Every structure is written in C-alpha cells, then in structure tokens.
Amino acid sequence: MTMVNELKCQNIKGPQNITSQIEKVLDQNYERKDRKASGEMKSPKKAEVIAEKVDGPADEWSQDQQKLLEKALKIYPASIEAQSRWAQIAEMVGGGKTKKDCLTRVKEIKANMGKKK
Helix, strand or coil, rough: HHHHHHHCCCCCCCCHHHHHHHHHHHHHHHHHHHHHHHCCCCHHHHHHHHHHHHHHHHHHCHHHHHHHHHHHHHHHCCEEEECHHHHHHHHHHCCCHHHHHHHHHHHHHHHHHHCCC
C-alpha cells in the first residue's frame, strides 16, 4: 500500500497533518535503516517488506512522486554532471526512489510520449 493510500485509510486530512505524518514515516524509515546498518535488525527480508509497504515497489509511482520528479527535472537541468544530477533528483523525489528508478521513469515517459505522436 502506498503512503498516500495509508494516509487516506487513516483519515488524515489537511496539508499540515499529511506533511507531519509523511515526516513521521520517513523518520521511521531512517531509524530502520540505522538499526539495520548497526546489525540490530536480524532479518533484512522483514526490513524490505516494511519498506515496500511504506514506499511501494520501485516501479510504482504516486502522483506526488511524479510531480516531485517533474519539479526536480526543472530544478536540476541536464547541464549538471549526470551522476550528481540524478542523485539530487532521487533525493528530492524520496520514497525510496533511486537514481536508476528516476532515470528509468523519465525514459519510460519519453518513450510513451513518442508512441502517442
């Protein structure tokens, strides 16, 4: 279940409440990563399942993530060194998306736009 769907299920409304809930979930993700890195989490599979429930699979994009990707593409132009650019874009998109996820998404969108012409 995506984070947006979870917020809907919890009847969280209003931009401030949604933002604070998202920050709370992100903090929990960082805590899990810190525990995993320090060896406190015994089963990495459990951590992956938890992350997938919070963030969704890498190939699923929420509307918010799509909007953030589009905004990041405008903020970080192609004139920036590629590795740095995609790292910054992935960081802005968040939700567990990697540089590769963002680049793949952009390529898919461009390919779909080419098919519609």
